[in-house]
Amino acid sequence: MAASLGQAVRHHWNLRDDIIFLNHGSYGAxxxxxxxxQRRWQDLMEENPVNFMRRVLPEALEKARADLARFLRADPADLGFVENATGGVNAVLRSLDFQPGDEILVTSHGYNAVKQTVHFIEEKTGAAIEIAEVPFPLEGPDSIVAAVKAKLSDRTRLVILDHITSPTATIQPLKELIAACKSERRLVLVDGAHAPGMLDLDVPAIGADFYTGNCHKWLCAPKGCAFLWVAPDRQAGIHPTTISHPFRQGFAEEFSWTGTRDASAWLSVGATIGFFDSIGGLPAIRAYCRDLATEAAEMLAQAWGTGIGTPAPLRGSMATIRLPDRFRDVPAQTIPDKLWEKHRIEVPVHHFGGDPWVRISAAPYNHIQEYEILRDSMLG
Ligand SMILES: Cc1ncc(COP(=O)(O)O)c(C=O)c1O
Incomplete structure (x- = not known):
C-alpha cells in the first residue's frame, strides 16, 4: 500500500508542486x-436559492448527517453540524449554566482558542478556569492522568479533554481520563479537533458527555465542516451559539438551521469519506500516515541530536520533535516564516516548556524525502 500513497496520490490535491506541506494538522487540505x-452543491443552490433552502437542503442535510453518523458509529439524532471545533466548544460552554465558584478544568496541552472561550465564561459567570499541568516531553499516559486527577475537586463542573493535543500532538488516554473525571455533577467535553480521519472513532463508546470534532482536518472535508455530538441524556439545554427558527425543537433540529449559510461543506462529507475508499481505504491510509510520522520523527530527532515529545503509542499522524539547542532563543514564529521563505516548507514550531518543538504532520500525500529536506534545512 505504501508505494501507492505519498507522491502517487498528491495529484488528487491542489497543493502546489513546489511546496513541502508538512502542516496538514492546522487546517487540513x-x-x-x-x-x-462542494462546488456541485453550491451551483445547485444558486440555480434557485429558495428551492434549495426550502426543499433540497433539509433532506440533503439529513443524509449528510446520517453519513457522518455512520462514520462516527453514532446515532444521527445525537449529532449537530457546526463550522469548526471552536464552534462546538462554544455551543457547549455557552449553553451550560455555570455558577460563581464552579471550576472548569483544562490541561496545559489544551488549545488556546478553547482556553479563551473558558476565560469568556469566567468573565460572564464567575466560574474559574483550572489548568492541569501535564509534563512534556511525556514518557507515557500515566503522568497525564495523574496531572488531571490532581486538579479535580468538588467544584469541578466540567473537564475539557483533547483527544489529540495541538501543540504536543499527543493522543490522550481518554478512557482512563474519563473514568477518573466523570460523575453525575461533573461533565466531560472532548475536543476531538484532530481525531476524525486520524483515529478510528466510536464516539458514543468514548463515554464523554460532549464530543466535538473537525472533518476539515484529517478527514479532508471542505473547511467549515465539523460536528458536535451530545449524549442523549445531556441534550436538554444545549443550543447552537446562534439561536434561530428551530429553537425548542430539539437538539438536532436546532443545529440544522442557524440562519442562512452555505452548507456545501457539510453536504460534501459523504463524498469525503468516499474519497478515502478510492485511494486505498482509511485503515491503510492511517497506517501509512502513522508509520511515516514515526519514521520521519525518529530520523529528525537522530539527525538533530534531540528527542521526540511523545512515545509511539500516544502518536498518530503527527509528531513533535525538539529543535537543536541553538534555536532555543529564536522567536518561535520566525522559524516557520524563514522555512517558508527560504525553502518553501510549511511546518509549525511552538515553544513548550521553554524548548522549541517542530510539529510534523504526515498526510496521505506526504513522503519521507520531504522530511529529509526539512532536516537539512534546519542544519544548514
Ligand atoms: C486541539 C484543537 N482544538 C481546537 C482547534 C480549533 O479548530 P478550528 O479552528 O477548526 O475550530 C484546533 C485547531 O488546530 C485544535 O488543534
Missing part, C-alpha cells in the same frame, strides 16, 4: 474531487 462535490 481538501482533495479536488471533494471540492468539485
Amino acid at each position: 481538501t482533495p479536488k474531487a471533494v471540492l468539485a462535490e
Whole structure:
C-alpha cells in the first residue's frame, strides 16, 4: 500500500508542486474531487436559492448527517453540524449554566482558542478556569492522568479533554481520563479537533458527555465542516451559539438551521469519506500516515541530536520533535516564516516548556524525502 500513497496520490490535491506541506494538522487540505462535490452543491443552490433552502437542503442535510453518523458509529439524532471545533466548544460552554465558584478544568496541552472561550465564561459567570499541568516531553499516559486527577475537586463542573493535543500532538488516554473525571455533577467535553480521519472513532463508546470534532482536518472535508455530538441524556439545554427558527425543537433540529449559510461543506462529507475508499481505504491510509510520522520523527530527532515529545503509542499522524539547542532563543514564529521563505516548507514550531518543538504532520500525500529536506534545512 505504501508505494501507492505519498507522491502517487498528491495529484488528487491542489497543493502546489513546489511546496513541502508538512502542516496538514492546522487546517487540513481538501482533495479536488471533494471540492468539485462542494462546488456541485453550491451551483445547485444558486440555480434557485429558495428551492434549495426550502426543499433540497433539509433532506440533503439529513443524509449528510446520517453519513457522518455512520462514520462516527453514532446515532444521527445525537449529532449537530457546526463550522469548526471552536464552534462546538462554544455551543457547549455557552449553553451550560455555570455558577460563581464552579471550576472548569483544562490541561496545559489544551488549545488556546478553547482556553479563551473558558476565560469568556469566567468573565460572564464567575466560574474559574483550572489548568492541569501535564509534563512534556511525556514518557507515557500515566503522568497525564495523574496531572488531571490532581486538579479535580468538588467544584469541578466540567473537564475539557483533547483527544489529540495541538501543540504536543499527543493522543490522550481518554478512557482512563474519563473514568477518573466523570460523575453525575461533573461533565466531560472532548475536543476531538484532530481525531476524525486520524483515529478510528466510536464516539458514543468514548463515554464523554460532549464530543466535538473537525472533518476539515484529517478527514479532508471542505473547511467549515465539523460536528458536535451530545449524549442523549445531556441534550436538554444545549443550543447552537446562534439561536434561530428551530429553537425548542430539539437538539438536532436546532443545529440544522442557524440562519442562512452555505452548507456545501457539510453536504460534501459523504463524498469525503468516499474519497478515502478510492485511494486505498482509511485503515491503510492511517497506517501509512502513522508509520511515516514515526519514521520521519525518529530520523529528525537522530539527525538533530534531540528527542521526540511523545512515545509511539500516544502518536498518530503527527509528531513533535525538539529543535537543536541553538534555536532555543529564536522567536518561535520566525522559524516557520524563514522555512517558508527560504525553502518553501510549511511546518509549525511552538515553544513548550521553554524548548522549541517542530510539529510534523504526515498526510496521505506526504513522503519521507520531504522530511529529509526539512532536516537539512534546519542544519544548514
Ligand atoms: C486541539 C484543537 N482544538 C481546537 C482547534 C480549533 O479548530 P478550528 O479552528 O477548526 O475550530 C484546533 C485547531 O488546530 C485544535 O488543534
